[in-house]
Amino acid sequence: MARVIVNVALKPEILDPQGRAVQGALGRLGLTGVSDVRQGKQFIIDLDGELEGDRAELMGKLAGELLSNPVIEDFTLTVEN
Amino acid sequence: MTARIGVVTFPGSLDDADAVRAIRIVGATPVALWHGDADLHDVDAVVLPGGFSYGDYLRCGAIAKFAPVMSLIIEKAQFGLPVLGICNGFQILCESHLLPGALTRNDHQHFICRDQKLRIESTETVWTSDFTSGQEIVIPLKNGEGGYVASEALLDQLFAENRVVATYLDGNPNGSYRDIAGISNKAGNVVGLMPHPEHAVEALTGPTTDGIPFFTSVLKSLVGAS
Numbered sequence: 001m002a003r004v005i006v007n008v009a010l011k012p013e014i015l016d017p018q019g020r021a022v023q024g025a026l027g028r029l030g031l032t033g034v035s036d037v038r039q040g041k042q043f044i045i046d047l048d049g050e051l052e053g054d055r056a057e058l059m060g061k062l063a064g065e066l067l068s069n070p071v072i073e074d075f076t077l078t079v080e081n
Numbered sequence: 082m083t084a085r086i087g088v089v090t091f092p093g094s095l096d097d098a099d100a101v102r103a104i105r106i107v108g109a110t111p112v113a114l115w116h117g118d119a120d121l122h123d124v125d126a127v128v129l130p131g132g133f134s135y136g137d138y139l140r141c142g143a144i145a146k147f148a149p150v151m152s153l154i155i156e157k158a159q160f161g162l163p164v165l166g167i168c169n170g171f172q173i174l175c176e177s178h179l180l181p182g183a184l185t186r187n188d189h190q191h192f193i194c195r196d197q198k199l200r201i202e203s204t205e206t207v208w209t210s211d212f213t214s215g216q217e218i219v220i221p222l223k224n225g226e227g228g229y230v231a232s233e234a235l236l237d238q239l240f241a242e243n244r245v246v247a248t249y250l251d252g253n254p255n256g257s258y259r260d261i262a263g264i265s266n267k268a269g270n271v272v273g274l275m276p277h278p279e280h281a282v283e284a285l286t287g288p289t290t291d292g293i294p295f296f297t298s299v300l301k302s303l304v305g306a307s
Binding site: 069 | 140143144175176182183185186187188189228230
């Protein structure tokens, strides 16, 4: 089987209010020197068989069309076959 | 025959009933559309209502854009079908790339619900032609992810092309860039609006009846076209 890991995060220029709230909480809890926090999402997708060919192509396409919104987000995709 | 205006109900839509009522109040025929429909039932225009389609899972509007009824709407909108997306409907239109930019979590992190003053910036859309340019209105606003974001170049372009439909007055409620409350596509048949005109169509239940011209505008464009 294959495991696909897709990490999605807001583009650097898009304001991340959740990340900012976490940054504030980390500071309040005593962690010093937090210059920035960005929050993202991780999708862990388990597939039967190897990921290759058309299925690999479709996986990449859906990472950009469903799992992330290219207008505001970037994604990375890694496959563990 | 009166114009037929469809209202799509997705699992999790909230404001479809109010949209239907607004359409009835202005004298058009509301037509219920289901997210799984593979047929638009001869509607002349479509409203995508507010709510939390598919639970707003993943991103607001992200899953709704793949609904069978949306593939028909996306196709027809490119050929002039009037489409108004309100709140979650606006998010769906952005996710579908019928409108540029995106809607993100309110900058202050809180859900906001209040009567909101707006200025109508463009009357050159099929949904706003019954307003006068610069007209100030008050309609309800309620959202958690209503901050409109786009690149500086796109924002400049939207203003230059008169595609900013409405802006927030007396305080920006959600961090929208340049106080944008609604935009249109280039042709002016597709409009997305974060506040809710369908909740302001009757004195008994709304703060005003300022929402009515959105619906009379499209009705006039349809009558004029037929």
